[in-house]
Amino acid sequence: xxxxxxxxxxxxxxxxxxxxxHIGHLAGVYVPADIYSRYLRLQGKDVAFICGSDxxxxxxSMKAKKEGITPQEVxxxxxxxxxxxxxxxxxxxxxxxRTSAKIHHDTASEFFRKLYDNGxxxxxxxxxxxxAKADQFLADRFVTGTCPKCGNEDAYGDQCEKCGSTLxxxxxxxxxxxxTGETPILKSTKHWFLPLNRxxxxxxxxxxxxxxxxxxxxxxxxxxxxxxxxxxxxxxxxDLDWGIDVxxxxxxxxxxxxxxxxxxxxxxxxxxxxxxxxxxxEPYWKSQDTKLVHFIGKDxxxxxxxxxxxxxxxxxxxILPDNVPANEFLNLEGNKLSTSKNWAVWLHEYLQDFPEKxxxxxxxxxxxxxxxxxxxxxxxxxxxxxNNELVAIFGNFINRVVVLTNKYYDGIVxxxxxFSEVDEATLAELKAYPAVIASSLERYRFREALGELMNVxxxxxxxxxxxxxxxxxxxxxxxxxxxxxxxLQIASALATLAEPFLPFTSKKLSKILNIEPNNWNLEFxxxxxxxxxxxxxxxxxxxxxxFAKIEDEEIQKQIDKxxxxxxxxxxxxxxxxxxxxxxxxxxxxxxxxxxxxxxxAEKMPKANKLLVLKxxxxxxxxxxxxxxxxxxxxxxxxxxxxxxxVNLAPRALRGVESQGMILMTTNAEGKLVFVNPDAEAxxxxxxN
Numbered sequence: 001x002x003x004x005x006x007x008x009x010x011x012x013x014x015x016x017x018x019x020x021x022h023i024g025h026l027a028g029v030y031v032p033a034d035i036y037s038r039y040l041r042l043q044g045k046d047v048a049f050i051c052g053s054d055x056x057x058x059x060x061s062m063k064a065k066k067e068g069i070t071p072q073e074v075x076x077x078x079x080x081x082x083x084x085x086x087x088x089x090x091x092x093x094x095x096x097x098r099t100s101a102k103i104h105h106d107t108a109s110e111f112f113r114k115l116y117d118n119g120x121x122x123x124x125x126x127x128x129x130x131x132a133k134a135d136q137f138l139a140d141r142f143v144t145g146t147c148p149k150c151g152n153e154d155a156y157g158d159q160c161e162k163c164g165s166t167l168x169x170x171x172x173x174x175x176x177x178x179x180t181g182e183t184p185i186l187k188s189t190k191h192w193f194l195p196l197n198r199x200x201x202x203x204x205x206x207x208x209x210x211x212x213x214x215x216x217x218x219x220x221x222x223x224x225x226x227x228x229x230x231x232x233x234x235x236x237x238x239d240l241d242w243g244i245d246v247x248x249x250x251x252x253x254x255x256x257x258x259x260x261x262x263x264x265x266x267x268x269x270x271x272x273x274x275x276x277x278x279x280x281x282e283p284y285w286k287s288q289d290t291k292l293v294h295f296i297g298k299d300x301x302x303x304x305x306x307x308x309x310x311x312x313x314x315x316x317x318x319i320l321p322d323n324v325p326a327n328e329f330l331n332l333e334g335n336k337l338s339t340s341k342n343w344a345v346w347l348h349e350y351l352q353d354f355p356e357k358x359x360x361x362x363x364x365x366x367x368x369x370x371x372x373x374x375x376x377x378x379x380x381x382x383x384x385x386x387n388n389e390l391v392a393i394f395g396n397f398i399n400r401v402v403v404l405t406n407k408y409y410d411g412i413v414x415x416x417x418x419f420s421e422v423d424e425a426t427l428a429e430l431k432a433y434p435a436v437i438a439s440s441l442e443r444y445r446f447r448e449a450l451g452e453l454m455n456v457x458x459x460x461x462x463x464x465x466x467x468x469x470x471x472x473x474x475x476x477x478x479x480x481x482x483x484x485x486x487x488l489q490i491a492s493a494l495a496t497l498a499e500p501f502l503p504f505t506s507k508k509l510s511k512i513l514n515i516e517p518n519n520w521n522l523e524f525x526x527x528x529x530x531x532x533x534x535x536x537x538x539x540x541x542x543x544x545x546x547f548a549k550i551e552d553e554e555i556q557k558q559i560d561k562x563x564x565x566x567x568x569x570x571x572x573x574x575x576x577x578x579x580x581x582x583x584x585x586x587x588x589x590x591x592x593x594x595x596x597x598x599x600x601a602e603k604m605p606k607a608n609k610l611l612v613l614k615x616x617x618x619x620x621x622x623x624x625x626x627x628x629x630x631x632x633x634x635x636x637x638x639x640x641x642x643x644x645x646v647n648l649a650p651r652a653l654r655g656v657e658s659q660g661m662i663l664m665t666t667n668a669e670g671k672l673v674f675v676n677p678d679a680e681a682x683x684x685x686x687x688n
Contacts, residue, residue: 001214002322005291007046009284010037011266013296014054017078018063021085022344023377024337027330027365032446033295034091038500039441042520048284052097052269053079056243057258058141071242075100085347089358090503095273104268108261109247116248120314121192122233129169130187131177137239138177138184145172166302193233199310200231219326223305236260263308286317294324301326325444328370332377342565359502360386369447379555386550395547397460401491402512405484406538413488414481415532423486426463430490431524450501460490488530505546512537592647593687595677601634604654612656617646618684625658631672643675
């Protein structure tokens with residue numbers, strides 16, 4: 001662990017440009033990375049917060065094929081959406097690049113070439129999965145099958161998203177091509193492999209010894225399991241038509257594997273930033289007094305803790321990550337987030353539906369962050385955290401302070417009189433909070449740090465509630481000056497302490513109090529707090545309150561949107577039943593299907609599913625028992641025309657003889673519906 005680093009290189013996982021950003025990405029990577037970077041900047045640290053679009057993954061090619069457009073059109077579309085979403089949401093990247101940029105192609109090619117020239121790769125001809133119908137080798141994500149580790153039938157060729165295992169496509173049981181659905185064959189092809197086994201001793205010492213106590217248990221445990229299982233050579237090239245060309249002779253038609261290319265994107269993005277800012281990029285990647293921290297999701301742990309470090313070690317001139325504080329997964333309303341199934345809260349849509357509420361989402365995601373285990377986002381919890389915490393605690397305190405200061409002193413911070421024991425204790429507790437919050441942030445415990453921030457607001461509320469200046473003003477106005485001075489110190493401290501977590505709120509609060517945020521490193525006595533005689537803003541000048549309640553109607557709209565997605569997914573995934581055994585025409589001709597009308601309907605006693613119907617078939621009125629009681633009430637089907645199989649042998653059900661069958665089917669949503677005859681048809685007419 002680097003002590004007192006000179007500079008920080010903070011990376012956030014490069015998002016695939018095959019879709020927009022959703023709350024799972026934010027909770028797992030971008031919000032914690034942004035909190036940490038903002039906190040470091042408040043300390044006056046030299047920070048390079050780096051990210052960019054990952055535009056060479058197989059997911060891009062898959063999206064292009066699905067939408068019938070080119071990969072370039074896909075990456076341009078989603079890179080634009082992602083960039084704007086991050087900007088509007090306040091993620092404070094120092095540079096956001098893209099792996100399709102020339103600087104990245106050059107950087108990745110040079111990196112590969114150096115390892116190649118050093119003899120760090122193994123060149124092998126191996127058997128790879130090949131789709132004969134599509135006439136192409138299948139990259140990892142173009143293959144699905146059963147995971148050999150957990151039995152998940154929808155595992156990908158590079159990873160099982162259910163158990164988190166990293167796989168090779170040839171490991172899958174019953175593999176299928178996602179392009180044609182065909183079972184692939186094995187075919188020989190030449191590739192270059194990074195022999196991870198050569199770095200096993202280095203990785204064991206670096207991770208299992210040096211970082212045993214300072215890396216998160218979920219990260220350390222997953223990496224240890226991978227290393228203990230024995231490391232094998234990993235292919236760094238692929239047979240693809242989209243990506244960075246392998247820069248050596250004899251590699252025509254081959255591209256760099258995305259997990260070789262993508263992490264180098266951190267380096268090329270840093271180069272791009274340094275060039276623009278007139279800086280030297282190398283100290284941020286090659287100096288031992290630089291602290292490198294990767295923020296990622298748990299599905300990227302192995303790549304950032306084993307494969308990329310092995311690449312950096314092989315190259316020889318780069319530093320290694322000091323920490324990789326990966327989070328677990330965030331689910332949505334009890335189900336796993338899924339881009340392909342549209343089961344997500346998309347950031348760009350959230351910003352449209354909840355304008356000016358960026359910090360509410362930041363707060364909800366951080367307070368429920370999946371730091372040690374998978375957590376669940378629900379809209380009801382989102383609403384409760386806003387209304388019961390941000391509005392009722394943080395916002396309520398600030399509103400009281402601002403209103404009372406303007407009411408009693410025309411917005412001028414009063415000169416305090418002698419401090420009571422309560423005042424001294426409150427101010428002493430307040431002064432301790434910057435160090436308390438910093439301690440949590442330094443250990444990457446963002447949820448804990450946010451809880452301490454809210455405790456500052458709680459401190460303010462308790463102080464006002466106990467001191468009751470609105471009552472004391474009548475008998476002891478001099479005492480109220482001190483009370484309001486203390487409350488204003490808490491309010492102005494919140495403006496700085498909130499900045500990493502709630503940057504829009506911090507800015508708004510600073511405007512209300514007419515102050516600038518402080519340097520976190522200063523002694524608290526030196527903070528730019530509200531001094532006596534300072535003029536704060538009035539509620540009218542400052543604008544609205546810090547936070548506004550979110551009403552039930554707004555939340556129901558989001559829940560309804562998800563329900564519509566669930567219904568659409570059911571319809572899309574509904575598969576037709578397989579064809580039954582062949583019958584002869586004579587078998588079909590025996591069926592006597594007639595138009596009928598339901599005359600009466602009542603529930604079968606002690607049977608939840610059965611209705612007893614009286615049906616006019618045109619040839620008679622007969623009793624038919626039908627299992628539709630859970631889908632239809634007796635009242636709503638009386639008078640309905642139906643299709644009846646009239647020559648079905650009678651059968652006793654619960655003591656009632658049923659003399660036919662009503663034809664039904666299920667719709668795309670799985671609900672029972674009648675097979676209706678033509679509206680013009682009369683009872684008794686046959687259906688041929």
